[in-house]
């Protein structure tokens with residue numbers, strides 16, 4: 195575990211356990227990060243077993259993820275770091291045309307297979323875009339008239355591959371490595387991550403590139419308190435057996451998942467899944 199992850203996980207763990215001990219309450223009520231001293235005091239107060247069980251509470255609870263209120267819409271600021279709308283002009287077969295586009299980041303996604311437990315590792319998170327897709331017909335101009343009882347936020351909690359945007363100039367496999375640690379809590383060297391293929395997302399609006407990676411992890415690669423996202427991210431890590439994963443791909447399903455997720459699962463089942471027992 196790197197120092198950064200240790201401090202981050204101690205801070206989050208202590209903030210989760212607001213009633214567990216005085217030091218937890220102290221860290222929880224302040225905006226400062228926890229220190230190694232906090233961790234030491236906490237360990238002496240609650241014993242090492244208390245810390246371990248504390249770390250297990252680290253992953254995001256669905257109630258926190260779905261605690262969504264005060265939804266409303268506004269215009270996109272011109273300095274958005276994530277989405278830049280513009281118009282693309284061209285002449286095709288002698289005819290003037292144009293297309294309205296979004297400049298967005300390219301991205302990576304990773305199929306993670308835990309070989310110790312023979313489980314695929316996925317993430318769940320609340321996706322504003324999916325929620326908007328669900329409610330857009332009756333949300334009103336500013337989004338304030340949404341009936342939250344009719345459309346609970348849980349409807350827009352997606353099941354996805356671990357993924358992330360390419361927002362810094364490092365090899366994409368290293369970005370994949372960071373996402374596997376930050377979102378799912380497995381610390382693996384980049385050499386263990388295999389590049390599978392790349393494809394275009396959002397061909398109607400962005401045409402951004404996504405590269406799919408594959409990594410096999412073991413229980414021993416797990417950093418106890420890592421995973422669940424960094425900063426303000428609320429991500430739940432879930433595991434699916436091969437049988438459960440196969441059921442996701444059944445005809446007639448309507449999934450709250452992006453196509454890249456289904457592609458990744460089907461790629462794994464076709465190319466890497468251990469054969470089903472007769």
Ligand SMILES: Nc1ncnc2c1ncn2[C@@H]1O[C@H](COP(=O)(O)OP(=O)(O)O[C@H]2O[C@H](CO)[C@@H](O)[C@H](O)[C@H]2O)[C@@H](O)[C@H]1O
Pocket residue numbers: 276277300301302303354355357358359360395404427452454455
């Ligand atoms: N539009 C936006 N508005 C505001 N904040 C934003 C934002 N996009 C990203 N962010 C911020 O950037 C953080 C990091 O995002 P990630 O790298 O985890 O990508 P994400 O998982 O959203 O999408 C990844 O997973 C999905 C599903 O596979 C892919 O479609 C996608 O290309 C890939 O990056 C988010 O937690 C959020 O704070």
